[in-house]
Amino acid sequence: MVQILAVGKFFSQSLSRLYIYFLSSFPLYEPCCLSFNLFASQLLHYLKKVDFTNEYGEETKFDANGDAVAMYDLINFQLSETGEVQYATVGTFDETKSTKLLIEENLIIWNGNQRQVPVSVCSNSCPPGTRKAIRPSFPVCCFDCILCAAGEVSNQTDAIECVTCGPEFWSNLKRNACIPKLVEFLSYGDTMGMALLAVALLGSCTTLAVGLVFAFKRHTPLVRANNSELSFLILSSLWLCFLCALAFIGQPTSWSCQLRHTAFGIAFCLCLSCILGKTMVVLMAFKATLPGSNVMKWFRPPQLRALIFLCTAVQVGICGAWLGLAPPVPRRLMTRESAQIILLCDMGSTLAFSLVLGYIGLLAAICFLLAFFARKLPDNFNEAKFITFSMLIFCAVWIAFVPAYVSSPGKYTVAVEVFAILASSYGLLLCIFAPKCYIILLRPEKNTKKHLMGKPQ
Template sequence: MMFLCALVLLCTFVAQAEKPACQMMGSPEFPLLSKEGDVIIGGVFSIHTKFSQPPVTFTHKPQSVVCSSVNLRAFRFAQTLIFAIDEINRSHNLLPNVSIGYRIYDTCATILKSVSAAMAMINGDEDAGENNCTGKSLVHAVIGESESSLSIVLARITGPFKIPLISHWATCECLSNRREFPYFFRTIGSDYYQSRALAHLVKYFGWSWVGAVRTDSDYGNSGMAIFLKAAQEEGICVEYSEKFHRTEPEKLLKVMNVIKRGTAKVIVAFLTGLEMIQLIEQLSLQNITGLQIIGVDGWVTAKTLATPASYRVLGGSLGFSGGKANLSGFADYVVKEFWESAVDCAQMNVTEIQSSCSKDLMDFRHYNKDVPELRYSGNVYKAVYAIAHSVHSLLKCTQQHGCDQDLLFDSWQVAESLKRVNFMTKNEEHVWFDNSGATPARYEVVNWQLGPDGNVQFQAVGNYDASLPAEQHLTLRPDTIVWAGGTSQVPVSVCSESCAPGTRKAPQKGRPVCCYDCIPCAEGEVSNTTEYMFNCDDYWSNAAKDKCVLKMVEFLVFTDALGMVLVLCSLFGVALTIFSGFLFMMCKDTPIVKANNSELSFLLLLSLKLCFLCSLTFIGQPSEWSCKLRHTAFGITFVLCISCVLGKTLVVLMAFRATLPGSNVMKWFGPTQQRLSVLILTLIQVIICVLWLTISPPFPYKNVYLYKEKIILECNVGSAVGFWAVLGYIGLLAVLCFVLAFLARKLPDNFNEAKFITFSMLIFCAVWITFIPAYVSSPGKFTVAVEIFAILASSFGLLFCIFAPKCYIIIFKPELNTKKHLMGKMPSKSL
């Protein structure tokens, strides 16, 4: 028994060893149309659009898919491929001594047949055993498919074998991934550009509220995702975004319910022709009309859709399509040569037709009315020529010597050569592939209109060219467009009606931004007919809230009554200071001038004059330089002034101390020390101001918040720390001076200057203490007026308290201007 089992196993092994190493599994897939040549181009088209799958019993070999419903446009693609190949084969310039053949397969728009066609192009259709195991595919390049999903299937099968696949109509952006699809090319632009073009078109006509329907496939999902993103960037709201597939009728019914409930009057239909047929049927059955449909190249120029019944639903539709193909001689070829030479059925009798010709092909025999509307056939034509130019380069072809047929090349070399092709077609169209394997995106904007004969026409009403600058991408002729319902008026599709002038948009809770209520504008806000609400800023809203009127600008000016009073007061103070200085100069040798430290007195008079003058910098329109000058000038001049008063106070105290026996204190506070103390105290303020101006200086500022109806021009202090540091330093010196003068007020002397300094510092401190709350609470230009008043009041206080008594004695009581009187050796008299 063991011996018999071993013998059976050995026989089985020998029988299997005798079989060829390579063997075709299953039935071969034969091409619909074929022709032999030195170079073979594969063609994959959905010449039928419907199929039925026989039941699978798992007891018998599955039967082939049964195809039906002829797709005339796809068959025209096959005709174009054969026409281009015949044209090249007759050419003496392109591949002069090399013939091109073809193998064209019908996929019936199903993945199953697409896989079978791909495997057939790789393996061939003959069961030749080991002879087929050469490692090379039967075709050198493949042209197809029309749908992106089917093209993805083809690309995933042919890609590992490094066979270039050129699609004439697969536009899914996903196919631009060169890492995933390195051998995929297309003679049409990516949906990235078409989807963005759709958003631009919707934006152009002011449709802010649209619906969206897409094919549930790579083509529809990828394209719609790009559109939705672009629509959001353009401020377009999408009411709904629904999807369905031709094999899912229940989802189509759900989409119809959403469309009926929706309020959007514009629908972006990112569908293939097959899904569009189903959508039209449902729209017609449910009597849904008057919608403005925006379409894509998948259906917008399909002649099979352009019927009187569909025009009732799709009349006035707008969309993007490839430009019309200008293929010289193609019309005659389609009508005569193709049927006589390629199919050879035109002259046969009925018996010969039934035995030799495909019934499906005979359905096309008299079909030539769509030749003038050729659009994507031109992409097939360009794909064939691109492959021919690629092979022409590989074979080192020249017009004089022809091609070197001894050179061998593989399909991957054809793919590499395709990346470098750059040529002009007979109709002067430039063909080349970018880094993603696509040609530049150019579209024609077409409009569904009725022609004079009552047939549907695809009227060109504009163009979209992605290679141009952004502002020139879309060009339209709106006056030539017929809209849904046959009207000449642009449809309106918005979630909420336009707000009337004087009202603004208020978003509705839980709804897109395009849905809003209109409420009256607030004070200072306006809205006009453009619906945009904005703040008037430098303006103010009128009573109707639809127009901005210029706000009144307020600042303290020289011509204002208040400004004039303050200027006169400032100039009067300057005049009094100059008069006092002149009087002191005339009487500089008198005892009263000498006794009061004439050098510090003159310096004090100079600083007081500057204090009066710096108040003028606060008047007028604030500017960058005036804001910086007014605060720093005020701070430095007042410190200089207080430093002089402090020096005079110290001189009085030191002079009294010097009269005490054994005291030599005056030698430590002589004229040099007095000057140095004033310089150091003033220099500290200068340093503070420099730091303030360096870190965060004052700057002009428009205060639009204090008053709604007017703008206050003022100086912002910049750094609040710097501002209060300047004031704080002045206050510190003033308090110190006041304390020292107060201590010296009762020193024995008929003319004790410490008393007057005490009074002046008392006034100074009182003014600036009351200044702080007044400064903070004063509105508008009165804030500046308060600051000027504080400067003038404190300056007048110093001038009157320190210099008025001396001037009075010099002018009216010269008899008191003696050394004896000042030293107290004469009885003092009341002033």
């Protein structure tokens, strides 16, 4: 501890000097007379004017109230190298000067022979962003500073507890202010959104390219033998499937939420309805070769168009009821444990979404069974084999989609759905049309009626 003494003037000497001063001021009066005839107010009047310096250079004066003006030396007790106590003047206090207190801190020696000011508390103050945690079995001045938890802040020193931010706000890195949460959705700007966009556009361009090949080669035996009308319908629906994946990318809005699931459901239903019609034609074409069979009259173009229309109309009805009763709407998912606000499309009706997927699954299962039965029919180009492979890929993708969709958080839920759409669309496009394009473009010698109708070697 620092010992600092205030050494003043000797007040008794001052009084004696004052006595002599007053005697010299009133020479006609005796001292005894002066003591009886001088009033306090008179003494105060002259006391205010006292100001003299003795032979030692010590000044004596009084203020307007008659009080002695304070003048002190600040003394620091210091230990010498021999262990003796020395007194060092480290400052002054003079009330007569404009700067009353002067301290030369570099001359002060603190306890322990230290030049730095010692800390007189157990723990330093907790800065903003932290809270005080009392140490058990320690004095109340001893505490720890604990950083506020994520989502909580403290904006004052020595805060007792942290304050939780609002639902749309999150704590910054210093935990001393609440900032707006980041909004998360599958956008065109992030890497995942750009990758899915590129894959979708590549698929739609590939589909258009296949369509152009079939259009230029529509009079060749291979295109005509595989019902060119159904082929163009399948390509058109696949093109729509690739494009409907784009509705899932970007900030969810009312129209995009309603469009993405209904367009996806109807486009895939149209595609599978066309594949179902093509599979039935392939299967019944071999049945028609039996004597007395007239089954092909039920699978002419008008009947196939009606089948495709009816199968697609069922899906359109489900989607129409979905939009009319409980349409999908954008929703902001905010949780206290997350630093992000997730923008997503609320299904509106889980039952309707399940019916859309279930109906697509039913059509895919029927197509797979019919194509599986016709896979070994004798033909150099048996399209049922390729339809079987395409349906296997389609079903595998959507069976794996369900657990991945349920377990994926945030924008990854939408990314999983887009991936399933693109993967199944690519599976249908490549399995059904890649072998045909290979023969049309690279093996034109096999694009003859004789080769197509011949028996496999």
